[in-house]
Amino acid sequence: MALYIGKRMAFLVVMLFGLLIVTFLISHVAPGDPASLAAGPDAPPEMVERIRHEYGLDRPLPVQLGIYVAGILHGDFGQSVRTGHSVLQDLSEFFPATFELVTVSMLIAIILGIPLGMLSAVKQNSWFDHAARIVSVSGVAVPMFWLGLMLQLAFALDLGWLPLGGRLGIMSTPPDPVTHLYLIDSLLAGQWDVFGDALSHLILPAVALCFPALASIIRVNRAEMIEALGQDYITNARAQGIGSFRTVAVYALKNAFLPTLAMIGLRYGWMLGGTILVESVFDWPGIGLYATQSAIAQDFQPIMGVTLLIGANFMIANLLVDLAYIWLDPRTREAA
Amino acid sequence: MNTASPELADTGRPTESWRERHASSIRQMRLYWHTYRRNASAMVGLVLVVIFLVLSLISPWIVPYPADATGAVHMADKLLPPSAAHWFGTDEVGNDILTRLLIGTRLSLEIAVIITGVATIIGVPLGILAGFSGGWTREIIMRVTDVFLSVPALVLAIAIVAALGIGIVNAIVALSLVWWPGYVRLVESKTLSLKGEAYVDAARLAGASTARILFSHILPNCLSPILVKASMDMGMAILAAASLGFIGLGAQPPTPEWGAMISIGRNYLPTWWWYATFPGLAIYLTVLGFNLMGDGLRDVFDPKSRGR
Numbered sequence: 282m283a284l285y286i287g288k289r290m291a292f293l294v295v296m297l298f299g300l301l302i303v304t305f306l307i308s309h310v311a312p313g314d315p316a317s318l319a320a321g322p323d324a325p326p327e328m329v330e331r332i333r334h335e336y337g338l339d340r341p342l343p344v345q346l347g348i349y350v351a352g353i354l355h356g357d358f359g360q361s362v363r364t365g366h367s368v369l370q371d372l373s374e375f376f377p378a379t380f381e382l383v384t385v386s387m388l389i390a391i392i393l394g395i396p397l398g399m400l401s402a403v404k405q406n407s408w409f410d411h412a413a414r415i416v417s418v419s420g421v422a423v424p425m426f427w428l429g430l431m432l433q434l435a436f437a438l439d440l441g442w443l444p445l446g447g448r449l450g451i452m453s454t455p456p457d458p459v460t461h462l463y464l465i466d467s468l469l470a471g472q473w474d475v476f477g478d479a480l481s482h483l484i485l486p487a488v489a490l491c492f493p494a495l496a497s498i499i500r501v502n503r504a505e506m507i508e509a510l511g512q513d514y515i516t517n518a519r520a521q522g523i524g525s526f527r528t529v530a531v532y533a534l535k536n537a538f539l540p541t542l543a544m545i546g547l548r549y550g551w552m553l554g555g556t557i558l559v560e561s562v563f564d565w566p567g568i569g570l571y572a573t574q575s576a577i578a579q580d581f582q583p584i585m586g587v588t589l590l591i592g593a594n595f596m597i598a599n600l601l602v603d604l605a606y607i608w609l610d611p612r613t614r615e616a617a
Numbered sequence: 618m619n620t621a622s623p624e625l626a627d628t629g630r631p632t633e634s635w636r637e638r639h640a641s642s643i644r645q646m647r648l649y650w651h652t653y654r655r656n657a658s659a660m661v662g663l664v665l666v667v668i669f670l671v672l673s674l675i676s677p678w679i680v681p682y683p684a685d686a687t688g689a690v691h692m693a694d695k696l697l698p699p700s701a702a703h704w705f706g707t708d709e710v711g712n713d714i715l716t717r718l719l720i721g722t723r724l725s726l727e728i729a730v731i732i733t734g735v736a737t738i739i740g741v742p743l744g745i746l747a748g749f750s751g752g753w754t755r756e757i758i759m760r761v762t763d764v765f766l767s768v769p770a771l772v773l774a775i776a777i778v779a780a781l782g783i784g785i786v787n788a789i790v791a792l793s794l795v796w797w798p799g800y801v802r803l804v805e806s807k808t809l810s811l812k813g814e815a816y817v818d819a820a821r822l823a824g825a826s827t828a829r830i831l832f833s834h835i836l837p838n839c840l841s842p843i844l845v846k847a848s849m850d851m852g853m854a855i856l857a858a859a860s861l862g863f864i865g866l867g868a869q870p871p872t873p874e875w876g877a878m879i880s881i882g883r884n885y886l887p888t889w890w891w892y893a894t895f896p897g898l899a900i901y902l903t904v905l906g907f908n909l910m911g912d913g914l915r916d917v918f919d920p921k922s923r924g925r
Contacts, residue, residue, distance in 0.1 A: 299764035307780050422905035426863045427897030438887040554769025573864045576779040584779045592768040
């Protein structure tokens, strides 16, 4: 097991290095000139040349790659021209908001998706199954940003039940930063009103973001449950008179859960991509909004920073899912 | 006496019509169609896709206000609600939204075909090469693929658009450059499993060249999963391009691109709700159509997946 984890960690490092090369190639080989971008639109040519030299952009490509990687290893992700801060500083400010949004959204998808998939498998071809199928085919087809706008239109603008956007209302002050996750920090500080405010701001973006994941979880869980329910051990359990709830929710779900878990890991990464769209709709101050605003301002370094951060997160999530998979499945546990 | 006509004797083969020569393929297609037709959601998908394709071909001739697609301005008609004259209402410069949506179908089709096409052209040969050759070639191709798959396609596309510059052409280029890894992985695993098949060994023993094995034995057997994935990706590519348009990195107004329309229309919520609502429905129905069609095709080609 330890050997396996070690191997996977080494692989993770190799993959991260590969990703660094990709972002390096995008930022250094693409036709745009990073020196003139960094210098700003009205910079005189001498200044562009000076920056080119300072950043080592006049050196051979492999040397530039070395400089780039060394910089990242020292936590130097470059500067944001737009915010005036270092990219690392910006990322650490904006990432907790994204992490909170994605986590809550994934929890919603899991909490709704597993029972829905399970019920559709049990009641295969019933009206419930068809309804769940409509949710699961629509969930991946509906444009997330548009769904977000429609939710805003209905629940914020028309009904007025939930706030339109942002992370907190103007009347609330952010709780003392411990984890930088408002839901947890406000609970730690015992500020229930702030907790409620933060939660009400989270609901709409989290729901808008969860649909593709919800759709996939329902789909995979349903298919795996149908497969599991057809197995001999289920017939055996039924013949032994074990209650049907126990048969389905324990015996069958246990076996159907592993493929669902793999899907959750995959969808987590897609959610990190989708958050860019949702944050832009709900003015959610996370790395997605940061990336969009930087891209529009042609501010290059922050986008590379966000790309690396999202890639690293996705890789770590997949590693955790794989480890959980092994830990949960005795067959692979022994093989590893 | 030999009654056979001389030309038949020359070719050594009786005159078979095209139909007779392809009888087995035709029977196969009939069976596919028979299976597909009985799947209600697959038929819904097919109908949606056909409507989309027909509209993208004929839209320039059927739109009610052709000038509105190219940036005409009628301030007197701005932001009118849906009515008999303007089924989906008008936008902030008085353009008919239905007209702009219909014109947008062609752009969406182009986006889908280019992105999916480039992805298959890059991904399929790499996948076959990786699966068939094994060794270092496979290692290198698959690890590069893994790196690309480790970042959501949309994020990588944003990075590339930021490097190339904002606009619809660069958005299409960026999405095409990040879309291929899925095909590599799909085709590689399929090729690996086909490589061990008896008929591939038989072909090799019969002296077939590698190229011949790849083109007449491996590739044809990879086609059905590629077709299924491509069908779904047509929709996903439209969705991704619309997403870039929405956040302001893709098509720029007044291009009648659905995502860009929503991006402007959101500023007119809630009073002028139709502006952002209808383009979103258009994206949804198109993507839904391609997804359902892809699902249906998979059920046809891979009976084991049926009902999933």
